[in-house]
Amino acid sequence: MKRLLISLVAVLATAATAMASSLVRPNDMGTGSLLFESNTPGLYVEAPRVDSDFDITVSGQIARTRITQRFENPANGWVEGVYVFPLPENAAVDTLKMVIGDRIVVGDIKEKQEAKQIYEKAKAAGLKAALLEQERPNIFTNQIANIGPRESIVIQIEYQQPVRLSSGVFSLRVPMVVAPRYSPLPALALSASAEGQEMYIVSDPVPDRANIEPPVLDPRKNPPVNPIAVAVHLKPGFDIGEVKSSYHDVVAAGEAQARDITLKNPEFADRDFELTWTAKPSQAPAVSVFAEKLADDQYALVQITPPSSEPQQKRLPREAIFVIDNSGSMAGPSMAQAKASLVYALDRLDAGDRFNVIRFDNTMERVFPRAVEASRQNIDYARNFVAALDADGGTEMLEPLRAALDDQNPGDASYLRQVVFLTDGAIGNEQQMFDLLGTQRGRSRVFMVGIGSAPNGFLMTRMAEIGRGSFTQIGEGGQVEERMRELFAKLENPAVTNLKVTASSASIEPTPSDLPDLYRGEPLTLLVKALELEGTLGISGTIGDRTWSETIALDKSVPGSGIGKLWARRMIDDAEVARSLGRIEQTAADARILSLALEHHLVSRVTSLVAVDKTPSRQQGEPLARADVPLNLPAGWDFDKVFGEQEPKPEREAMLDATMVASVKAAPAPAQAAAQPKQIDLPQTATPSQMLMIAGAMLIALALALQAAARRRGVA
Template sequence: MSLPCFPTTAFGAARRPVADRTPPLRLDQGRGSVRRFLIALATLFVVLASSFGGLLAMAAGGRAAESAAVSPMTARAGALLLKGATPGAYVEAPAVRADYDVTVSGPTQRTRVTQAFVNPGSGWIEGVYVFPLPENGAVDAMRMVVGGRVVVAEIKERAAAKAAYEQARRAGQAAALTEQERPNMFTNSVANIGPGETVVVQIEYQAPVRRDGDVSSLRIPLVVAPRYVPAAAARVETVSDAAPSDAPRGGDPVPDRDRVTPPVLDPATSAPTNPVTITVRLQAGFPVATIESAHHAVRTEAPAPDQRVVTLDGPVAADRDFELSWTATPAAAPSVGLFRERVGDADYLLAYVTPPAAKAAPVDTPREAVFVIDNSGSMGGPSMAQAKASLAFALRRLKPADRFNVIRFDDTMDTLFADALPATEANVARALRFVEALQAQGGTEMLPALKAALNDPRPADERFLRQIVFLTDGAVADEQRMFDAIAAGRGRSRLFMVGIGSAPNSHLMSRAAELGRGTFTHIGSAAQVEENMRALFGKLESPAVTNLSLAIPGGAADMTPAIVPDLYRGEPLVVALRLPRAEGAVEIRGTIGDQPWRETLNLADATPGAGVSKLWARRKIDDAEIARTTATLTPDQADAAILRLALEHHLVTRLTSLVAVDATPRRSADAPLDRADVPLNLPAGWDFEKVFGSRAPAAPLRRADLGDPVAVAAAREVSLPQTATDAELRLLAGLGLLGAALLVAVARRRERRA
C-alpha cells in the first residue's frame, strides 16, 4: 500500500528560502527527531496493519459469500463453476459421458451415440452440449431416457421444435432438443435435469464408409475445435429459434456466432472432461487383411475373416477425432458394389465402382501449383509442424517445368512471389526457407488468402494444370463465405484441401474440395505426413477418370450427385439413386487417360442395404445446399427442397430438429432453473494461449470473443458478490487514523519551530 505525496506548495503557504527551512542540527534536537520518527513509524505500522487487515477481511468475506452463492448447490473440490441465471449465483458445470456404438455393413455405417448428462449439484439445470458428427451423416433418430421412461423424438421444423422444447422447459418437464448448427456440428439441449440426476439422450445416424484405393475407413469426430469468427461490420441480432443461415450475403458473416462457439477449457488449469467409449462392429463384406486406429489405442477381436470388433482401450477424453481404416486381403476387395433398400413406393440404390488403374503414363502436362498454408494461432504445436512438413514434401515434389507460388495467412497474408515462378532449385530453396520460418500466431482470416489463390492471371493458359493445395485446420465459422468465393472464382483451378491436426473442420474441407473439383486429405499426426501427401501427389500427377456418365433404364431415376465429378486415382464412383422399381441395368461410361472405360451394373443383383434411403436423402440435401451456393437454385427453392426431404426422411438439417418431451412435470414453478453450457476440451496439440491469448482461469472462453477486447475482459472477470463484513469500515478507520497521525506530526513540527 502506498501513500500519496503532496508538494507543500499545493496547500497555501509559499516555500521559505532554504536557509530558513534548514536550521542547524543540535544533538538534543536530533534525539527528539529520532524519537518522534519512531513514534510516527509505529503509528504508521498500526494504521497499515489495520488497513491491510481490513483488506484481508474483505477478501475473506468475498470468498465466503462466493461460496455461499453456489448454494443450494454444494460444489465438489476442483469442480468447474459457471455463472448462473441469478446474478451472483454459480452452478456446477454438468458432465457428459458419451458412448459410440458403430456397425459397419459394407459401404455404410450405422452409429448410435449415447450421451449421459449428469447434474453433479443440488439445483435444477438445463444442460447444453455442442458436439460434432460426420458432415455426411444422416441424423434420423433421437430418444431421451429420464426416470426410467423412454421418450421418442419427433422431427419438426426448427422453429416449431424449439417452441415445443421451450414450453416444456418452462413447464418443468424433461425435454431434449437436437439441432444442427453446421452439417458437422450439432447441439443437444436437455431441460430440467434434477439434482444429482442423469438424463440420457441417444441419437442415431447413417453415414457412408470412405473408400480410397484399397483402403476403407471411417472417422468419428469427437470435439468441436474453437472456430475463429470474423468481426461483423454491423452486428445483426438473431433470435435463438431461427434457422442459422448457411449463406450470409452481407452484414454479420456469422449471424449465429453465439451458437457455434461453445466454452473451451484451458488444459493447464482444467483436467480433461467428457469421457468417450467407442465400439466398432465391422462387417466388411470381404476378408480383412489389416485394421488400424490412427490416433487411439484399441483392442481388436476377429470372430470371422470378414468381421472385426474394435473397442477403445478404456475411456478417453473427447479431444481428437477417432479414425479407423482397414484393407482387404489381396484381390478380395470388390471393385463393384450395389445395395438396395425398398421404402414406400420406391427403390433406393447405392452404387460404388472403382475404375481400374490407369494404363496411360502419368500426366506430363506441367503444373502451376499454388500452395496456401495456415499459420494462425490454432495451428500452434504439432499442427504447425505437420503443415510445414507437408508443404516441404510438396515443394520437393515439384519438377523444373512446373510453376509455383506460396501464400501464408493468419490475420494477415503474405505471398512469396508476385507471380508463380518456375520450380528451379533456387526458387524451391527460397520457398523452403520461407516455410520453415513460419510461426503460428494470430487469427484465421482465411477468405483473403483463398481469393488470392483463386486469382488466375492467365485463365486461358492451357499449357499448365492449375492446382491449389490448401493446408489448414479449417477453424473458421464463416464457411459459407469460403464456398461462395470458390464457386465464383474457381475458373480452371482445381482445389485440393489438406486438413491438418486432431480435429479439422471436415465440413469446410469436403465441400470446398467438391466445389473446387479436387479432393480432401486429412493429416492427423506427424506419422501420416509422408504417406498421405504421397497419396495426394499420386492423384495430382495421374490421369483422372473424366467424362463420366450413367445410362439409367427408363431414365426416370433421381440420382445424386446430379453431375458426376471427375475421379482421381483410387477413388470410387459413388452414386445414389431413387427409382420406382430397380429393374434392368445401369451402364457407366468414362475415359481413363485417353482410353474409354465402361461398366454395367445389373440392378437385380443388388444386395439388401438398410439405410440407403437416408444416404440418398442426405446427399440430395447437400446437392440443394451446393445449388444454392452456385445460384442454380434460389435460396427459397433450396430451402423448400431441403425441408421436404428432411420431413419425408426424418432428418435433422438446418431447417429441422428432433424434439422429445416427457409429459410428466418434474420441477415446481418456484424452483429456479439454471442453464449450464457443457465446456469442451481443447483439441489435442492445440496451444490455448495462441488461440485465446493469456490464460483465463476464471471461466472457459469462447472463440467468438476473439477480436472483441471488451468481451474477452468480461469473460475473464470474476465478480465477487457483495459481502456482509465490516471490512470497508475497518479500511476507512485505518485511513482516518493515518490522516490523524500525519496531522499530529505536522502540528508538533510547527510548534517546535515557533
C-alpha cells in the same frame, strides 16, 4: 392498488431469492467441481457432466452409429444442459430418444422453428424435453430441459454414414470435439432504402456465431472432461486384412469377416476417432450394389472403382498454388505438420512446373507476386519462407482463397492449375468460402489437406467437392509422408473427368447431381432412388486421352439398410451445393431441404428433432439455470495462441484451490482474444433479468400512477 403493489414485490423477492439459491460459492463446493462464473459476482454455476458411448456397426459400405449421452446434473438446483458436439459432416441423423428412469420418449422431426417452440413451451411448463439442432452439418447442439438436482438423463442419437474408400483402404472417421472457430467480425455495408437514400446495415458473416462458441477449458488448469467409449462391430462383407486406429489405441478380436474393436484405454473427447481397414487380396469387388426397399420406393448404393490409368510418358506441367494456415489454432504439432507437408509438396515439383505459396492468419502474404517457375533457387527461397513461419493470430481465410483462385492465364491449357490448402479449417464463415469458390473456381482444382486432431471436415469435404478436388487428413506427424504421397499420387496422375451417368428408366434418380472428378484409387459412389430396381446405370468418363465406360445392372444387388436416408442426405447436400454455385435461390433450396428432411425424418439446417416427456418434473416457481457443457481443447492445440495469453490471477483461498474453476472464453476469435482476453458471459437464464426488468418497469409505472392519484386527491 396497494395490495397489487405488495403482491408484486413479494413475488419478485421470492423469485430473486430462489434464483440466487441455484448459484453456488466456491467455498461451498467439494473437490472436483467444475464451475462457471455467473453474472453475479462471487457466485458460480456448476457445470453438468456428459459421458458418451459410441456403438458403431459397419455393414458393407454403410456405418450405423448410436451415441448414448449421459447428462449428470451435479448441482442442487434445476438446470438446462446445453451440449455442442460434432458428428460426421455426411451423417444422416434420424433418431433422438430421451430415457428417464424406465420411460423412453422418442423424438419427432419438425420444422426448426416449430421444434424450438415445442421445446421452449415444455421447458417453461417444467416438463423434461430434449432438442437436437444442426448448426453445421458437422456441429450439433443438444439441449435438455429440467434436469433435476443430482439427476441423470440419458439421450440416444442415431445416424448413419457411408464408408470411405481410397487407394484400397476403407475408413471411418468420427469427430469427437468441436474445435474453437474463428468468426470474422460483422461489418457495415452500404445499402439503399426504398426511397433511394443511402444507409448502412450490419452484415454479419456468421449470424449464428453464438451457437458454435461453446466454452472451452484450459488444459493446463483443468483435467479433461467428457469421457468417451467406442465399440465398432466391423462386418464389411469380405475377408478383412489389416485394421488400424489412427489416433487411439484399440483392441480388436473376431473372425475373418467380422471384428469387434474397442478402445484399449480410457479416453476423452479431444480428437477425431479414425478406423481404417483393408480387404485381403482379391477380396474387394470392383463393383458393388446394395439395395433397400422402403414403402413404395427402392434405393441403391452403387460403388464402382474405375481402372487405374497408366502413367503418362510425360505428364502435363502444373501450376500449384499452396496456401498454408499459420493462425493461432495451428500452433504446436499442427504447424509442424503443415510445414513438413508443404516442404514435401515443394520437393515434388518438377522443373517445368510453376508455383506460389500464400500464408495467412488474420493477414495474408504471397511469397512471390505471381506463380514462378519451379527452379531450385525459387524452391529453396520458398522452403526458407515456410521454415520461418510461426502460428499466431486469427483465421481470415476468404482473401487467401480469392488470391489462390486468381488465375493470371485462364486460357492456358498447357498447365494443370491446382490449389492445395493446408489448414485445420477452424472458421465459422464456411458459407462465404463456398460461395466464393463456386463463383470464382474457374479451371482450378482445389485440394484440401486437413491438419491436426480435429479439423473441420465439413469445410474440407465441401470445398473439395465444389473445387473438384479431394480431401486428405493429417492427424499426426507420422502421417505426413504417407498422406502427402497419396495426395500427390492423385495430383500427378490423370483424373477420370467428364463423368456422366445415364439411366435406362426415367424413374431412376441418382445423386450426386454433379459427378466429381476421380483421382487414382478413388471410387465413384452413387445413391439411387427408383420405383423398381430394374434396368441399368451407364457410367462414362475420360481417362487421359481415352474414353472409359461401364454398365451396372441394378437388379444384381445384395440387401442393405439405411440407404434411403443416405440418398436423402446426399440430395440435401446437392441442394446446398446448387445454392453455392448460384443455380437455385436460397428459398428454393430451403423448400427442397425441408421436404426431403421431413419425408425421411432427418435433422437438417431447417429441421430438428424434439422429444417431450408428458410427466411433470420441475414445479412452477422453482428456478431453472442454463448450464453449458464445457469442451476440451483439441489435442495438440495451444490455449494461449487461440484465446490470447491470460493475465495472472491473484491468489485464491485454499478451499477454492481444491475446486477446478474453468477458464472459459468466447471461443472462435483468436485475433480479437489475443488483443483483449474476454470472459464468456453466461446466458441470462441464470438470473431472472428479463422478468425483473419488466416487473421493475411495471412497478415504476404503478408508483407514478399512485403518486398522480394522490396528487389529484390532494387538489380536490
